[in-house]
Amino acid sequence: MKIPYLEFDDLTIGYGSKSKVKIVASGLSASLNAGELICLLGSNGTGKSTLIRTLCGFQKFYHGQAYIEGKKLELLDEKSISFLLSVVLTDRVHIPNATVKELVAYGRSPYTGLLGKLTKADMDIVELAITQCGLMHKCNDVLSGLSDGERQKVFIAKALAQDTPIVILDEPTAFLDLSSRVEVLQLLREIASRSGKAILLSTHDLDLALQMADRLWLLKAGGPMITGSPEDLIYNNVFQEMFQKQGVVFDNRTGLFRVEYPCRKELPVKGHGFEYVLLRRSFARKGIKIVHTETFDGFYIHIEATAGYPFCFFDNNRLLFREQSVEIFTNKVSSIIV
């Protein structure tokens, strides 16, 4: 059997000094294989960062076993870990004058000698890493002049330059805008698929994780960690259970999350299609659920998609008004019936 890059079994993680230890989670087991992109999900305080710091060897664990490439984690020193595993952290780095190239080049430190002198081969690897992250045009820019997304990519390039089989990232998409998040995750997805590195990242971006990750690790407060492919987890209703009490509904068919609004009133509607979907969303925010029924007496909505003003509001078959704008229509209707 092939040895997983990273593996842990019945792990208990926590932090604290000798006298006071705070256990954050226990009974964690999972493995990370070549070419896999794994997203670690969980609410705040469930121990995502602690697990990541533990796997990086930054802090000790209290029970169980952890292995990197079959070697016991607690027996590896900094030097050996630096060849096996590279990290991208949330730590804010401020180095005066540091350029993109300089920072990525620090990724080569495990391979350089006493004075940290880079060889031609080292420089080639550094440039390749920068190119892979699409930053070659910013090569000589100083770090402080970059956007948050670019800066995150610089650190990913640093991890690539370190040339380790495993890359671990702690919330690489936090503080980024939507397009940078997608870009960063796409970059990681590509690296995992192309280079065969195993990538583990923690994130709060559930829908992106569901689309990009090969497997998910779900950390629940107190409970054991649930692992599996996004599709299997959806199939087993894991997400629905997880978010049951939070006003969020996980739609199994779309694999997306939906915010659940309290419904105070129902309103019959005639017609369907895209206009219906839009109306349903708009009315949901007002606490009105629009429903398909057989009988239409009292107030009801009729959608005539072919007409210029598709949204019609009826009272006992009498047309009260028709509108083109969903917003105006929703406001008018809700002022009448609420």
Added chain:
Amino acid sequence: MNTNFKFLNTFIIQGIIAFLFLIFLLNLILGSVSIPFPEVLKILAGKGTNVIWTNIVLRTRLPQTIVATGAGMALGVAGLMMQTLFRNSLAGPSTLGISSGSSLGVALVVLIARKAWLTTIYRMGFWGDTLVVVASFTGALFVLGLILYFSRKIGGSLSVLIMGVMIGYLSNSLVGILKYYSFEKDVHNYVLWGLGSFGRLPLERALPFGFITISVSFLCLFLSKPLDLIALGENYARNLGLNIQRSRNAIILVAGLLTAFVTAFCGPVVFIGMAIPHLAKLVSGTSNHFRLILNTCFIGGATALLCNLAARLPGIEGELPINSITAFVGAPVVISVIWKRRKENLMDR
């Protein structure tokens, strides 16, 4: 970056080295007694004819020049290492109270010596010197350890700086208490020492001082890789294979040693240890510590020599205390750093 030495060809560093030599010579030539340049060269070559001039150059100016060069390099490199270690651009031997710790150590031996050994420390020759250095080193290390402990618990560069100032006050008042119980002669000696001067060592002691400070400053090049990594933060450094504890200890020891050595013989020289690394960073435009340390050495030597020259400008009888000059170099740098940080904070938000 391909080759660490490539930059030596660059214009700026050549300029700085040239300036260092120029200012070194100027320190030998300029002074209250004007000695022509060819004569100075002759004296240096051992062929001086005018006895008074020879005495002035060899007994006063040359040792002072050597001490200033060494002290500037040592303080600058110590300051650079502290700035990286504490990740605080305002760190330095004097701003963090390290010099104060050294002073306290020195005060202890200088002011207590007469009670313990019935003589002044300055009459004890080599052993007296050694004792002063050891006391100064112990004081510096103690404060460095204390500051490091607090900075890791508290964080925030300004609060650590305030802590350094407080430690300075504390050690000053301890020294005040010591003075109260000491002999007037010793107190006088100590006060003179505390004003700071590069001109207190005779040539036969200035040479080893210069040799040790300059060589240790350049030996710090071997710490450039750990410094590069520590600048990234503890976790990144560890992930890149650095043994944090060992590197940190080495850096503290060397920075403490450099500060202590200078403080023991020149008194607490304020500000330039913090200001010089900023000039080096400004000039070199790199985060690479190999280059930063080299630049700091050259700029440090040049800055201290410039201050030394300014302290005994022609027209001034005798010389000004060196600290009143270095403050003019250092204080503007502190202000500009805080000003720059304000802008960066605004940009971050």
